[in-house]
Amino acid sequence: xxxxxxxxxxxxxxxxxxxxxxxxxxxxxxxxxxxxxxxxxxxxxxxxxxxxxxxxxxxxxxxxxxxxxxxxxxxxxxxxxxxxxxxxxxxxxxxxxxxxxxxxxxxxxxxxxxxxxxxxxxxxxxxxxxxxxxxxxxxxxxxxxxxxxxxxxxxxxxxxxxxxxxxxxxxxxxxxxxxxxxxxxxxxxxxxxxxxxxxxxxxxxxxxxxxxxxxxxxxxxxxxxxxxxxxxxxxxxxxxxxxxxxxxxxxxxxxxxxxxxxxxxxxxxxxxxxxxxxxxxxxxxxxxxxxxxxxxxxxxxxxxxxxxxxxxxxxxx
Amino acid sequence: xxxxxxxxxxxxxxxxxxxxxxxxxxxxxxxxxxxxxxxxxxxxxxxxxxxxxxxxxxxxxxxxxxxxxxxxxxxxxxxxxxxxxxxxxxxxxxxxxxxxxxxxxxxxxxxxxxxxxxxxxxxxxxxxxxxxxxxxxxxxxxxxxxxxxxxxxxxxxxxxxxxxxxxxxxxxxxxxxxxxxxxxxxxxxxxxxxxxxxxxxxxxxxxxxxxxxxxxxxxxxxxxxxxxxxxxxxxxxxxxxxxxxxxxxxxxxxxxxxxxxxxxxxxxxxxxxxxxxxxxxxxxxxxxxxxxxxxxxxxxxxxxxxxxxxxxxxxxxxxxxxx
Numbered sequence: 001x002x003x004x005x006x007x008x009x010x011x012x013x014x015x016x017x018x019x020x021x022x023x024x025x026x027x028x029x030x031x032x033x034x035x036x037x038x039x040x041x042x043x044x045x046x047x048x049x050x051x052x053x054x055x056x057x058x059x060x061x062x063x064x065x066x067x068x069x070x071x072x073x074x075x076x077x078x079x080x081x082x083x084x085x086x087x088x089x090x091x092x093x094x095x096x097x098x099x100x101x102x103x104x105x106x107x108x109x110x111x112x113x114x115x116x117x118x119x120x121x122x123x124x125x126x127x128x129x130x131x132x133x134x135x136x137x138x139x140x141x142x143x144x145x146x147x148x149x150x151x152x153x154x155x156x157x158x159x160x161x162x163x164x165x166x167x168x169x170x171x172x173x174x175x176x177x178x179x180x181x182x183x184x185x186x187x188x189x190x191x192x193x194x195x196x197x198x199x200x201x202x203x204x205x206x207x208x209x210x211x212x213x214x215x216x217x218x219x220x221x222x223x224x225x226x227x228x229x230x231x232x233x234x235x236x237x238x239x240x241x242x243x244x245x246x247x248x249x250x251x252x253x254x255x256x257x258x259x260x261x262x263x264x265x266x267x268x269x270x271x272x273x274x275x276x277x278x279x280x281x282x283x284x285x286x287x288x289x290x291x292x293x294x295x296x297x298x299x300x301x302x303x304x305x306x307x308x309x310x311x312x313x314x315x316x317x
Numbered sequence: 318x319x320x321x322x323x324x325x326x327x328x329x330x331x332x333x334x335x336x337x338x339x340x341x342x343x344x345x346x347x348x349x350x351x352x353x354x355x356x357x358x359x360x361x362x363x364x365x366x367x368x369x370x371x372x373x374x375x376x377x378x379x380x381x382x383x384x385x386x387x388x389x390x391x392x393x394x395x396x397x398x399x400x401x402x403x404x405x406x407x408x409x410x411x412x413x414x415x416x417x418x419x420x421x422x423x424x425x426x427x428x429x430x431x432x433x434x435x436x437x438x439x440x441x442x443x444x445x446x447x448x449x450x451x452x453x454x455x456x457x458x459x460x461x462x463x464x465x466x467x468x469x470x471x472x473x474x475x476x477x478x479x480x481x482x483x484x485x486x487x488x489x490x491x492x493x494x495x496x497x498x499x500x501x502x503x504x505x506x507x508x509x510x511x512x513x514x515x516x517x518x519x520x521x522x523x524x525x526x527x528x529x530x531x532x533x534x535x536x537x538x539x540x541x542x543x544x545x546x547x548x549x550x551x552x553x554x555x556x557x558x559x560x561x562x563x564x565x566x567x568x569x570x571x572x573x574x575x576x577x578x579x580x581x582x583x584x585x586x587x588x589x590x591x592x593x594x595x596x597x598x599x600x601x602x603x604x605x606x607x608x609x610x611x612x613x614x615x616x617x618x619x620x621x622x623x624x625x626x627x628x629x630x631x632x633x634x635x636x637x638x639x640x
Binding site: 143147150151152154155158159161162163165166245249252253256257258259272276279280284287291294295298299302 | 328332335339343457458459460461462465468469473480573576577579580583584594595597598599601603606610613614617618621
């Protein structure tokens with residue numbers, strides 16, 4: 001039931017597509033308007049971010065395309081000097097807000113996906129080790145998890161960011177900021193994956209198929225990866241979806257606080273940080289549109305995660 | 318019971334030692350302190366002398382123990398950026414954060430519990446459903462956006478409340494308070510709502526689900542059969558029994574409020590510890606970062622310890638399994 005691809009893969013052989021379309025999950029998906037709308041919004045936003053150069057009017061980071069005279073143009077109104085009209089207005093340097101949002105969303109999504117991927121891989125490895133071997137590896141990993149859970153994730157991410165910033169030499173700080181951000185959010189988030197994977201591994205490792213694999217002489221790492229892992233992936237998938245929403249918000253929060261993406265590579269959070277400064281002088285659009293985009297992105301991924309949790313939960317059927 | 322408490326105390330001490338090690342090692346990340354202190358013109362003798370004077374020639378474990386001793390006395394050295402004693406800066410900033418956190422916690426607890434009870438009792442009512450849907454949006458809205466929204470509404474558009482700072486403060490000994498002046502009280506309203514809103518929705522949803530759970534139980538039905546009034550049943554019987562898990566969560570959330578104050582303080586430029594910490598990260602001011610890290614971990618560890626011990630005292634099952 002759960003090993004079907006979530007979004008039907010059109011390039012796969014017809015039989016595979018057929019199977020995906022006939023699955024329980026797809027049936028549940030078609031019956032849920034919330035799931036359909038939120039996935040449409042999420043997929044739409046992700047596609048616009050990935051293909052930002054096609055959707056954007058200008059490249060906001062190409063100085064040649066900027067005209068300072070266009071600065072502070074309100075949305076849908078022609079500029080007083082150049083007569084150009086911008087759908088979402090322009091910021092202080094005359095950059096088209098709509099285009100900066102697309103490029104900013106790219107960075108937000110890149111950081112969000114990478115951080116979750118990092119957390120998932122780390123959590124799965126540590127969870128499998130803890131659950132499969134038990135003993136001191138288990139108590140060591142789980143104690144570390146307990147210690148980390150004592151502190152709120154956003155605080156952990158801030159601390160890691162601060163320490164990593166201290167280590168990197170001054171001249172590389174801006175370039176490294178994105179990677180440091182991924183590391184910080186990923187490391188603050190692995191605990192829940194490790195806990196779930198460990199719990200599921202404890203159940204699976206006593207089942208007959210694992211004993212059988214052990215009996216024919218397969219190695220421990222092969223058993224963990226090829227046999228146990230595929231059977232425990234569905235709860236991981238659910239947490240990963242909800243984590244993605246949280247990671248996007250965490251990234252935006254850190255960037256908003258000025259301890260995240262640098263102004264040279266603005267994410268949605270950085271754009272909101274910049275826009276906040278113009279709120280008092282009436283240029284509301286510089287803040288409003290990035291904030292709405294962030295909200296739409298986080299809310300749609302969050303709702304999708306909630307739906308997925310219910311759809312994959314056999315007890316609710 | 319005693320062994321359980323001892324085990325927890327040892328574990329807490331271990332956590333503090335680890336965070337202490339992290340704070341300690343941060344100092345060695347940004348270059349050699351000797352380089353920072355002596356500058357260009359120096360002789361080898363100068364370097365050696367200062368190294369011996371500061372105890373940097375001793376083995377790392379010895380330095381670590383010395384660091385812990387100093388940290389326990391609240392001495393974290395001099396801020397790289399402000400050139401003042403870190404403990405002095407922290408003492409100056411702490412009242413702002415503590416006043417903000419206290420008011421937010423009060424708001425969160427009072428409104429959280431009463432709205433939770435209300436939505437549980439009037440489960441199918443229109444207002445209750447409206448509150449529940451609003452809370453769902455509140456949970457997905459990032460804190461900083463809520464703050465900006467409130468600023469836009471009440472400061473920019475309506476002009477009722479100040480958008481940043483603490484207003485006028487009155488100095489009482491070492492403590493600066495904003496409660497005594499009108500501008501101080503006004504300045505507190507928006508940040509306190511921003512900070513308390515998330516915890517409020519959490520407490521509200523928790524109280525509601527616990528309350529619904531309790532209201533289903535037999536003794537409630539029995540109380541109803543005895544002809545007790547709704548008020549007595551809801552508040553005397555049901556609410557009392559929901560409070561055990563709620564109190565633990567509230568305890569844990571109090572620590573979270575101080576941590577989340579970082580975001581609120583940045584939005585409102587509130588001159589507290591959170592803003593100090595964010596600025597320290599931006600300027601890689603290691604002594605301030607280390608001091609904040611140690612302070613917050615002591616706080617979290619103590620809160621967790623107290624909550625665990627309280628839990629063990631209330632719930633006898635935990636005592637048995639801990640042995």
